[in-house]
Amino acid sequence: MQTIYDPAKIEQATQAHWETVKTFKVTEDAAKEKFYCLSMFPYPSGKLHMGHVRNYTIGDVIARYQRMLGKNVLQPMGWDAFGLPAENAALKNKVAPAGWTYANIDYMKVQLKRLGFGYDWDRELATCQPDYYKWEQWLFTELYKKGLVYRKHAVVNWDPVDQTVLANEQVIDGRGWRSGALVERREIPQWFVKITDYADELLDEIDHLEGWPDQVRTMQRNWIGRSYGVQMDFAVQGRTNAAGAGSAGAAAVQGRDCSDNPAAFPPSLEVRRTNAAGAGRDRSIRSSAFTPSLGGRSAGAAVIEDSAESLTIYTTRPDTLMGVTYVAVAGEHPLALQAAEGNAELTAFIEECRQGGTSEADLETIEKKGMALGIDAIHPVSGEAVPIYAANFVLMGYGTGAVMAVPGHDERDHAFAHKYGIPIKQVIHPADGSTLDIQAAAYIEKGVLKDSGPFNDLTSEAAFDAIAEWLQARGKGKKTKNFRIRDWGVSRQRYWGAPIPMIHCEQCGIVPVPLEDLPVVLPEEIVYDENTINPIKQNPEFSDCSCPECGGPAQRETDTFDTFMESSWYYARYTCPGADAMLDARASYWLPVDHYVGGIEHAVLHLLYARFYHKLLRDAGLVENNEPFTRLLTQGMVVADTYYREGADGARHWFNPAEVEVERDEKGRPLTAVLPADGRPVVIGGIEKMSKSKNNGVDPQSLIDRYGADTVRLYTMFTSPPDQSLEWNDEGVEGAHRFLKRIWAVAFDHVDEIKGVNESLQAGRTTFQVDWKLLQKEQSDARREIHLTLNQALYDYEREQFNTVVSACMKIVNLIYKIPGVAAVTSDDAKKAPTLNVLFRMRQEAMGFVLCLLGPIAPHITHHLWSSLGYGDDILNSDWPRPDEEALKQETIQYVVQVNGKVRAKIQAPVEADKEAVEAIARANENVRRFIGEAQVRKVIVVPNKLVSIVAK
């Protein structure tokens, strides 16, 4: 009697079983090999989206696979609970961010459980809980004591109407998202963590991250961007009032320096330049620091005392030095501000420079504009005066806001020089002696120096050293190493985050909050509306405090941490829930994470910050290894079709794919899309990442309700390989569901047929003596095919290509349907034949393969069928399948025969045939002889077990 596949029923029963047995609760067990499998925790945005489902299914498949291999598997889950969306929701719905967040967590947790993920929920954490962020605050104060934390000014997006700082996401086309006002750049004091102190280690250890995708490793290398170059000094000379400019400049810079710890003055900036030839070669990174002669302030820099003030320049192309024809500084640079006094035009330009966003993409794509300051920089070699420009693409906050320019050998400098009539000088010539028009285009390759005074005729490589030595000998510069990466700015001017545990005391300056006063708790019971966008700023109840050192009145820091701070160490905290310390000894059993799974969008920031944090934890004596994540899988995005109509104002109204009907031609190509609601057409907008803004999301909950968790899991695993984007398709979900019904049907047909025929199989015993030799050739061919397919699936599990694991399962099920001989048996006598028992055994074996292979992917149905087939109570405790070597053996091998590169025949050759024998069989083939014809055979290549290639002319 076959039962009907009812996913809701069997999934509930299976989950109840896991709950009762506490299947996924784990503890440290020194006797077993541990495996820590982690998926990036979600932001509790409200409900799960398909990206979550995909991420957590991949993680769960890996965790269950490792468990079936016999390991002690830890798979935890938690919540990245601080962040901007909670504040946005609070403004919209007039609810406090905390309540909104906790409600979302409750709902999403139910959804995760419904999907059957094998988490140890006893380890759950939320980053907004004070007993979590307490330790992050503690570590921050420790880092401060070590000198790894400092304060400096940094640029933010400022909305002049709402009087608030905006995230990049809240700046739309250069305007504030709520006010619509033009956004300005502003500089305010902020906290920084010195990731640059670890830049060398973070870079060098990428080489050892063999379990990471090359793509991510390359991105991190480029992000850290170590380069070797020359740092040098340009003296500044005022054309009208040099002395005045000098003192004003120095004073302004002192005013900017808000560091309470002079030794922690930021390392010099970097402004990135990459030549158009791109792709990692000849990258030219140049930076400069405006260095008043304050002595020792510029960390690691040569102290150059030549003139009252100077601009320190870093370049990876010192060979182009003699081609410098101007210097550019930021609008807010002291030199620019000083020059603008009494100069309305320049003042207006500087004001213009303040507008626009702060993101790298904004800065690089804006129209490059500048204005001469009327003062000059003195070239360190030639002594020539070159003009200093204020330019809108140079940022004060990144380093100290000045760059040198070589229009002849840098594309952006070339364009800028063209626009403002600045001379373009060619000092590098192609090594092959060819000539080119430097006025038409910059020459960015390396070559041979000309018009370079003492350095003429040197190659670029030789000139690098020669110029560096020349400058060093005269105290004007030196060779140096630079990084593209900047220190990590962790201050956010937002309410919903972990408070930065620092106190400002008029007497004692900056004082970190001592451990006994931690955590600094963020007030959660607050009113949240337009008037109190940030309820802890200007809130005396929160900010007034007494100084831990002198006891006098003091003010708390009201900025909160970047949420990357919380997400940089949660993986470690999972290993020791409830610990009365940041971490305890349990961390050393579980860490590092063996396998980490998350979105490719985190390839740089989160994954780099977490690596950095792990090293901070190591240096605080809390973990014992150097890297947090041994193996990494970055999954692709979930994408879907989009449909829209344009309104009268040009605004697009997006329709969910579920509301749209697509008409196709006889081949299935989409022709038009209409909205059945009004029968009128909509525009097909192409395939995009599922998002609220494009209204192309699919709600996983409705799919789970309709098809069950196993179907949703199977579909997401089957449709794309994990690291590629997954294109949504409703019919595909049907297909996945159909396959599960097919397995269900074949399993219960099998159970019915073996009843009363084979007691051993019925009892699930698979160890009775089977004489496989009883199989006829086509039957043993089928069995061989099944074992070959199993082998393929095992290989695919190892390389984590789960879509082809599913393919293999489908193939095996198709083969089971077609096992020759078994279907035709109807009479009772035939059912008792010994061959039939062997065929039943063969089918039982194949079913076992499918259930095990599919177990991690569709855990509920496989759990149920496992016991229906009599195998036992829990598939998770079964042995992982291996193919039978005997079953794989064959007598002949198929060879492909090519003549002049084209396939002309397929031949069978005995396994033991040598190359000559195989060649002889190939040449005897009629079609092969036809294509060789009269031509002479010049060469024959025989690839063992594969092909014969005959070259004839």
Added chain:
RNA sequence: GCCGAGGUGGCGGAAUUGGUAGACGCAGUGGAUUCAAAAUCCACCGGUGGUGACACUGUGCGGGUUCAAGUCCCGCCCUCGGUACCA
């Protein structure tokens, strides 16, 4: 702009890493079953020519290396992700 990834049938994708292009699935077409439908099962399914065996052609575009190229090299085009305050 810069860094990274990807372009293979109508669609998602496969090709054990230089060796039969299109596995597996979706859609489609034809058939079986059914009073009918759904469900299920079977067959076909890149293009052109041919009744057929088969031939030619075909992996974004243009070149190249090789007995052999989706895969390697050079030069382009297009799409997507990141770009430091979205998470």
